[in-house]
Amino acid sequence: MTSSSLKLLSTGAILATSLLISACSPEQESTQIQETVVxxxxxxxxxxxxAHNIRSFPAELKASKEANLAFRVGGQLNQLVVTSGQVVKKGQLLASLDPTDFKLDLELAKADYRFAKSNFDRTKSTYEKKVSSRASYEASRASLDQAENALQRAKNKLSYTRLYAPFDGVIADVETENFQYINATQSLIHFQDNKSIDVEFHIPESLIANIQASAVNYKPNVIINVLNNKVYKAHYKEYSTTPDDETKTYEITMGIERDADDSARLLPGMTADVVIDLGLLINQTxxxxxxxxxxxxxxxxxxxxxxxxxxxxxxxxxxxxxxxxxxxxxxxxxxxxxxxxxxxxxxxxxxxxxxxxxxxxxxxxxxxx
Structure with a gap:
């Protein structure tokens, strides 16, 4: 083989080796790099x-006891003796209806009762003498019972013409004027207990799900904003099991504890802040x-x-x-x-x-x- 042929053969082998290396090396290096990326x-x-998890919740004062008072019968209002804001005692007269028609109904019921009683006494006497039948005796007894019930209803209706305070409290609102015609069960007076005050606020579902049973003994601070941030203690009363449709929060009601000589005027509707240590509330210290x-x-x-x-x-x-x-x-x-x-x-x-x-x-x- 000539010298020129050997040179050509050597050059070709070098080129082939170079091509093989260039074709294989990038893929192998890329695989190695990918495997080592961390x-x-x-x-x-x-x-x-x-856990120092102090949270403040906006709250509102509510009356512990309140009621919308109404007459159980309809009629013309002839006496309205209270005004909004007036403090009244349990059993005090608040309003009354014209009793004229109810008195007439009572007199008629009394007359019917006297007649039924007389008829029953006569029938009973003849029945005992075996002059009248048992059927006539039972019919007269039934008539007497009906007359007696009608008499009692007439007495009740007459008593329903007068409206009394169910407990000590304050007249929050009077919703009508004197001498107007009032329907039965129509709301007339909004009445509130002005001594016992509750505070209501809302907490998120993530908290209420973790409140421990022992939390009923926890007493948070309640800060009344309009009374120069006066602080009261409050005790647990109840909570709702149905969340608010919009906020998905649950309402908590607590009773404010007041000293006997506390003269501060707490009124329903006042705003407050309930300050709670959530670590204690959910027993997470x-x-x-x-x-x-x-x-x-x-x-x-x-x-x-x-x-x-x-x-x-x-x-x-x-x-x-x-x-x-x-x-x-x-x-x-x-x-x-x-x-x-x-x-x-x-x-x-x-x-x-x-x-x-x-x-x-x-x-x-x-x-x-």
């Missing part, structure tokens, strides 16, 4: 703190706080949204999705009620771009950053 993530370690950015929501068809976090699994460098129950916001952090344990590490940033297949590692602050 995303750095910011982690926070779960730890509990003493320790709580877990996470940055708000660590929480994200997932929703599946037909189900309510669920709050989730990514928990760092150091053994395989993966992010594990975990459902949590959240509480109230405290600045830029949120209370975690359940779902996490002390010592676990949670990814605190970029949570929306992660998947369970993403390999992650703790982000370490580098020099100069």
């Amino acid at each position: 995303r750095p993530v910011k982690l926070v370690t779960v730890s509990s703190n003493i 320790q709580n877990i706080l996470l940055p708000v950015e660590a929480i994200f929501e997932t929703t599946t068809a037909g189900n309510s949204p669920e709050q989730k976090v990514w928990v760092y699994d150091a053994s395989n460098q993966r992010a594990v999705m975990r459902k949590v129950e959240v509480g109230s916001l405290q600045g830029d952090r949120i209370v975690i009620i359940s779902g996490l344990k002390e010592g676990e590490q949670v990814i605190a940033a970029g949570v929306h771009s992660l998947t369970s297949d993403t390999k992650v590692r703790p982000w370490v602050r580098e020099r100069g950053l």
